[in-house]
Amino acid sequence: MAMDDLRAALQANANDTRTFQTHLEPILREGTRELFDEFLDTVLSAVASDEAVANLMRAADFKAKSVAGPISDYVTYRIGRVFLDRIRNEDMAEMFFRRLPPDSELAASLHLFYVEFFLKKENWRKLEQLFQQEAQAQGVADPASESKRRAARLAQEKGNEERALAYWQALRKEVPDDHEATEELLLLYKKTGKWHQVAEMLRLKAESLPVSAAREQIALYEELIPIYRDHLKMEAKAAAAYQAILKLQPDNEGAFRELCSQFAQSGRWPDLVKLLKGQVEATSDPRKAYGLHKEIAVIMEERFSNAMEAMRSYESMLEIAPDDLQVIRKLKTLYEQRRDWGKYVDVARRELSFLQGSERSTKLRKLAKLALDNVREAEVGVGLWKEVRAEDPEDREAFDSLMSLYERSKDFEGVAGLLEERIGQVFAEEQKQLLERLATIYATRVQDMDQAADTWNRLLELDAENFRAKAELKKILVRAKDLDAIDGFFRKHGNPGDHTRTLEAMAKEEEEPILKVQMLFRLAALYGEAGGKDDKARAALEEVLSVDAQNVEAAQKLVELYPRLECWEPLVSVQELLLAEKQDMPRQERLELLLSKARIHEHRLDQIQEAFFTYVSAYQIDYTRSEVHSEMERLADASNNWETYISVLEQTLDLMEDERDKAPYLLRIAEILEAKLDNVESATEYYNRVLAIDETSLVAVAALGRIYRRGEQWDRYREILERQLILESAPEERQQILLQLGEVCQHRLQDADGAIRAYGMLIAEFPGLPKAYEHLCDVLHREQRFGELLDALESRLAALQPRGTELADLLVDIGMLHFSVHEDVDVAVGRYVEALQVDPEHARAVMLLEELIGNDRVQLRIARALQPVYELREDRARLCDSLEIELKWTEARQDRIDLLSRLRVLYLEADNAQAAFLTVRRLLLLLSDDASLRQQFEDLAGQLDGWSAVVELYQELVELIGSMDYRHEVMRAAAGIYHLNLGDRETAKTLY
Structure with missing residues (x-):
């Protein structure tokens, strides 16, 4: 409904901006593109005038600036599209489009618009910027280069060759190896007739190619040649291109011939000759080379009149065709002209x-x-x-x-050759002269001493006494140092003395070691042949060693010579040399040499250390030789070289395949480490290695036990003792092992269970061994395992059957345990009593019985058991106490009378009148008719002033006395005591 109102208002007045803005405001507040599109479509359909539309768009733009958010950019975009699509005003449209954010979708949709817009404006800089922004947005690696490429393509597409050239050049400057830029520039240069640029690009392209691209390079040079020749008229450049082709492809006949023709036509003969020579060097075809040399020779003769260069070419031709008679005669003429004979x-x-x-x-x-x-x-x-x-x-x-x-x-060999021919053609006398001349030439001119010597020998065969021949031959042989020849010479023409002196002089002057050694050996041999010259032979051989310190032959000879001269230290030195240098010496020979050396060290030179190490070397050769082993060990002790000795034994172990063979060696190493080196840790390791091979080795086990005990490694010591128990069968040894095992467990490891097991095993195997019981009981007592202790003591009692104090002690201990473990007082008291029967003086038994005497259950038994003890001790007080206890539990009248009678005596003996008085009183109750007893009672009462007790007893006895007369007597006695002793007349009167 609102849009209809807007349409009607604008149709009525196309410039009614108030109504326009009134309807626009809620749409902008709503902020949706759909509403604005509907609004704009309504406006455009209602208004026919472009001018009016332009005014309304400006009003919309003004209103949109007051609104924030995306709708503002959209309104700007749509206004621009209205100016572009409806009003056809690109400049106005661009003014609105440029206000859009560059990174928005709306701006991106205008790419084609701007391309066409900038093209129309011929604004290539803006176009390049546009392309660069687009490349950046697309993530292109090099946006700048890409923008130039697109601009160049677009310029070519639009027929703007100059602009395209500029962009392709700029791109190639930034990216020199860009293939497209290079190709497009070449096309443009050719199209625009820029041949210098074409040639330069082709040249640079050819030069930039690698050597492996020779075919492509040649094609480029072939393309360059007509450009240089036809377009640029640069013959020199064309020639250079041909030369470049030949450098790449020396056998390119077309390029070669074209270049030859060009040089010949232009009269560049030096260049032509150079070209021909280059082809000579390049070609491998002899016939082609022959023709090239011929061309060069003709040019040199005809164009330069240079006979020397021509000769060189003819000489080269002759090398190719050695039988070319024409070339031979041509050269012969040239050489004759130049007098080159x-x-x-x-x-x-x-x-x-x-x-x-x-x-x-x-x-x-x-x-x-x-x-x-x-x-x-x-x-x-x-x-x-x-x-x-x-x-x-x-x-x-x-x-x-x-x-x-x-x-x-001065070819004296040639002269000698001619003389040799001549000698064979003349008689003897002339031969002597020619031979002497020939020998002199060989010696002084040819410097062939072998030939000279041979020639002097030939002369001596003709003339054996020729002094000069002998002298010269000797000089030659000495100078040549031909020792074999010298020996032969002196044996044939000299004597041993001269021979020796000659060799001495030669050896003295000789500096070359090998020859000097050879001479000295021959001298030593001559001294030996002469006899009696051992010292000189020794000196010669020692000089050999001074020259060649490793000479085995000299050493061997000296080994034989030194003992005769008693030179022991030098003998050892050469023996060492032989051992070191004579690598191929048989094993047995080496062994004997070492043994000999060792004996010399020890017995001749008193060198114990050296002797030991020599025996080591011998042992390493044959460790199975027992005498070598024993000698080595003896000297190890004498020289204190136990560590080395051990190392040698270790090396021996590596040679043994059977592990069992190693055990004795390992054991010996361990013993030495322990006893000689005090290296307990290493000794332990080796003893363990022995056991790994032979777990029954008692020696190794015992040694480990000794080490662990000394080192206070009690856990390991226990393991060893346990292992010994498994291995040991001898009773005496087993007894000691078990004792030690128990002791370690008890006192070192605080392992009571282990100690108990050990002592238990000891008792089981040796039931008659007292100390076994002692140790076991000690452990059980310390651990307060009284039940087991009791069993142990009972076993000890049964097994050992001790006597005297030992038995008494044991019985007491058993009794104590019965009491404490089982609370069996009867058995305990029985054992204490048994102890007293064995030993009446046993203090502990007495003490324990006295402690238990308060127990009614055993009181009587204890009292009777203690009475002999107290009697023996004359302890009347305790004896009386025990009798009192017995009396307490005695019911038989006579037994009680006996006990009381004994008590009365004991109390009286002890001067205990009070106790005696009471005891007599108790007797009177049993023996009321006994007048003497009554008299004793009254005597004691008088001592104690115990008359009240007397009268009380008398009054009680009256009822018990059967005899009336005696009853009256007692009554009278009581009355008299009341009267006389107590001062109680009334009671006395009553009794009377």
């Missing part, structure tokens, strides 16, 4: 190969004479004259010419 002779000799017969012989002799006269190199003439002699060996001119050439060139 050496080369002339060389090619002339080649020409001789084409000749035969006399013609060849004539030209050969002529050439030989030319060489003799004109060629400085004597070997050239020598070769030719040799050929002449080959055709005629008797040719005297050839012989003389050769001798002249040899002497001129």
